[in-house]
Amino acid sequence: MTFSPQLEARFEKLLKSYPPGRERSAMIPMLLYAQDEVGSVNDAVVDEVARRVGVTPLQVNEVLTYYSMLHRKPLGKYHVQICTNISCQLMDGDKLWEHACKRLGIGHKEVTADGQISLEEVECIGACSWAPAIQVNYDFHHFVTPEKLDQLLDSLRKKQ
Amino acid sequence: MLYNEPSPLETRVLTRRFGLPNSASLATYLANDGYQAFLKALKMTPGQIIEEVKISNLRGRGGAGFPAGMKWSFVPRSSPKPKYIVVNADESEPGTCKDRLLMENDPHQLIDGVLIAGLAVDAHVGYIYIRGEYRYLIDIMEKAIAEAYANGWLGKNIQGSGFDFDLYPHTGAGAYECGEESALLESLEGKRGIPRIRPPFPAVSGAFQAPTVLNNVETFCAVPPIIRDGGAAFAALGVPKAGGTKLTCLTGHVNKPGVYELKLGFPVKQMIEEVGGGIRNGKKLKAFIPGGSSCPVLTAAELEGATMDYDSMTHRKTMLGSGGVIIMDEDTCMVKAALRIMRFYAHESCGWCIPCREGTTWLRKILTRFHEGGGRRTDIDLIGDLAKNMLGRTFCPLGDAAAMPTISIVEKFRHEFEDHLDGKPCPYEHATHLVTA
Numbered sequence: 117m118t119f120s121p122q123l124e125a126r127f128e129k130l131l132k133s134y135p136p137g138r139e140r141s142a143m144i145p146m147l148l149y150a151q152d153e154v155g156s157v158n159d160a161v162v163d164e165v166a167r168r169v170g171v172t173p174l175q176v177n178e179v180l181t182y183y184s185m186l187h188r189k190p191l192g193k194y195h196v197q198i199c200t201n202i203s204c205q206l207m208d209g210d211k212l213w214e215h216a217c218k219r220l221g222i223g224h225k226e227v228t229a230d231g232q233i234s235l236e237e238v239e240c241i242g243a244c245s246w247a248p249a250i251q252v253n254y255d256f257h258h259f260v261t262p263e264k265l266d267q268l269l270d271s272l273r274k275k276q
Numbered sequence: 277m278l279y280n281e282p283s284p285l286e287t288r289v290l291t292r293r294f295g296l297p298n299s300a301s302l303a304t305y306l307a308n309d310g311y312q313a314f315l316k317a318l319k320m321t322p323g324q325i326i327e328e329v330k331i332s333n334l335r336g337r338g339g340a341g342f343p344a345g346m347k348w349s350f351v352p353r354s355s356p357k358p359k360y361i362v363v364n365a366d367e368s369e370p371g372t373c374k375d376r377l378l379m380e381n382d383p384h385q386l387i388d389g390v391l392i393a394g395l396a397v398d399a400h401v402g403y404i405y406i407r408g409e410y411r412y413l414i415d416i417m418e419k420a421i422a423e424a425y426a427n428g429w430l431g432k433n434i435q436g437s438g439f440d441f442d443l444y445p446h447t448g449a450g451a452y453e454c455g456e457e458s459a460l461l462e463s464l465e466g467k468r469g470i471p472r473i474r475p476p477f478p479a480v481s482g483a484f485q486a487p488t489v490l491n492n493v494e495t496f497c498a499v500p501p502i503i504r505d506g507g508a509a510f511a512a513l514g515v516p517k518a519g520g521t522k523l524t525c526l527t528g529h530v531n532k533p534g535v536y537e538l539k540l541g542f543p544v545k546q547m548i549e550e551v552g553g554g555i556r557n558g559k560k561l562k563a564f565i566p567g568g569s570s571c572p573v574l575t576a577a578e579l580e581g582a583t584m585d586y587d588s589m590t591h592r593k594t595m596l597g598s599g600g601v602i603i604m605d606e607d608t609c610m611v612k613a614a615l616r617i618m619r620f621y622a623h624e625s626c627g628w629c630i631p632c633r634e635g636t637t638w639l640r641k642i643l644t645r646f647h648e649g650g651g652r653r654t655d656i657d658l659i660g661d662l663a664k665n666m667l668g669r670t671f672c673p674l675g676d677a678a679a680m681p682t683i684s685i686v687e688k689f690r691h692e693f694e695d696h697l698d699g700k701p702c703p704y705e706h707a708t709h710l711v712t713a
Contacts, residue, residue, distance in 0.1 A: 133403075133444040133446070134484075135358070135401075135484055138465065138484055140465065140466035140467075141446075141464060141465050141466045142466065143466035144447070144448065144449050144463065144466060145446060145447045145449075147449065148408055148447055148449045149447075169466065171466075178468065179466065179467060179468055182451060182468040182469060182626070183408070183448070183449035183450050183451050183469075184449075184450035184451060185408045185409070185449045185450030186449050186450070200616070201370045201569075201616065201620055202370050202371065202528075202569050202602055202613060202616050202617055202620070203370060203371050203527035203528055203600075203602055205612075205613075205616050206527070206528040206529060206602070206603075206604060206608065206613075207528070210616075239368075239370075239452065239620050239623060239624065240368055240369070240370040240371075240372075240452075240620070241409050242367050242368065242372065242373045242375075242376050242407070242409065242410065243373055244370065244371050244372065244373045244525055244527040244600060244602075245279070245280060245373050245525045245526060245527050245533045245534045245535050246279050246280070246373070246533070246534075247527060247528075247533070251409065254409070254411040254412060256412075258279060
């Protein structure tokens with residue numbers, strides 16, 4: 117399996133970032149970066165990363181199931197992550213979450229029928245002073261109201 | 277960029293370059309005393325550097341508050357193994373959003389601090405473990421690191437000193453537990469983030485089983501000002517046993533939520549009223565969490581005379597923690613708050629220690645039932661008892677972190693649990709809906 121030249125360059129650099137014999141350290145970053153490009157950590161990605169860091173696919177699987185950002189199945193093109201943890205909940209993040217579910221007709225870790233948008237109720241994303249906060253893929257949005265969320269979802273739909 | 281207006285009551289030491297044009301660039305850093313601390317440290321002995329950090333009374337800013345200078349002094353310099361510097365940028369304690377700003381607005385200050393730590397313990401390699409959600413910070417740190425290499429502030433023979441240092445950003449992939457130092461080191465080695473038993477502590481056996489200095493982003497960022505202006509000047513900013521400032525994240529029901537750099541020992545009331553602009557909608561304060569959701573909550577009455585520092589909070593049987601202040605007004609349902617906090621810990625428990633894995637899940641179930649109106653009177657004591665049985669029975673502090681706020685909420689807001697009994701819908705939520713309807 118090969119990746120884009122940019123990702124290959126990143127992997128090459130990563131594998132040299134750790135002490136000799138400690139290539140396994142690159143595993144988690146490689147899985148996350150590969151997922152960003154491929155869309156999920158599928159079997160091919162698991163096998164390839166295992167080969168490159170010198171462990172078995174089983175060992176990769178054992179690790180990847182621990183981390184909440186790594187997923188085996190593809191999510192939507194736009195992954196909408198709504199924080200409902202305590203600081204966001206106090207600012208109605210939980211109501212924002214319910215609003216999003218109703219509006220999209222999907223629930224936690226589900227994808228819209230067209231594959232464009234997925235939803236996830238997430239734990240603290242580190243934007244507590246600007247709550248309620250969400251992330252669309254890696255982009256932060258602060259002080260999100262149901263109206264702002266509707267506009268955002270509309271704009272994501274238009275981007276298709 | 278900054279996400280909230282600064283406050284005139286701030287004492288800007290670590291954040292002094294925030295808001296300058298291109299504050300993340302090497303040019304701006306160098307034009308504003310950048311790397312002067314490292315150059316000064318080059319002329320000092322390792323012992324002098326550590327002594328200066330000790331004099332500063334800098335305590336770890338990640339949550340535990342361990343004296344940084346002492347932590348550094350535990351590293352055996354004579355060990356034949358390579359030594360490592362690891363930056364904990366896994367900021368994920370609910371209520372905390374400060375390290376993000378330090379890396380986003382002034383990444384070279386962090387590199388400066390890491391280099392000085394490297395000189396102090398004879399380390400030549402460092403890693404910045406950044407939580408996966410903060411991808412944009414990986415880009416910012418990579419750019420800053422590349423700029424530092426290109427201009428001789430990283431790499432071989434830094435500024436002709438003969439000192440070599442390599443620094444790498446490393447992304448996590450979503451796990452609160454990896455903010456715990458030993459789980460972070462496991463994760464850095466490409467494993468599940470499960471805590472290690474201690475001793476040995478990371479200072480002796482950390483990254484790759486070698487001596488390691490592991491501190492929070494804010495702790496490393498405090499080092500350049502300490503070396504540049506002297507430990508005594510930094511110490512003088514704070515209180516007797518804790519020097520300097522603390523980046524404080526005001527979250528929840530205040531008019532001006534935001535991240536503010538305040539002197540340690542800042543009065544809590546003044547912080548809420550003047551820095552935070554008071555409780556929103558003219559409401560009264562019900563509960564206060566000083567430093568992230570792991571800390572026991574305080575009532576408004578308990579805040580009388582309280583100041584934002586380690587001792588004042590310890591005296592009130594809570595912790596300064598990470599500086600993630602959570603403010604809840606009179607309309608907040610404390611059962612709902614306890615439930616949300618427990619849902620988080622149940623989700624994040626790594627499952628290694630049974631009291632934590634089973635305790636958090638069991639408590640989550642009881643609190644869910646309670647909040648939905650299915651609670652039994654005996655559950656109130658059961659919640660407290662279960663939580664107390666988790667204390668001190670786990671490898672890492674996650675079990676305690678889940679138990680402590682829960683115990684405090686049951687003790688201090690028992691009447692709110694009683695108000696949920698007999699199948700009643702949440703009386704607090706209900707009241708809020710009526711007001712807004």
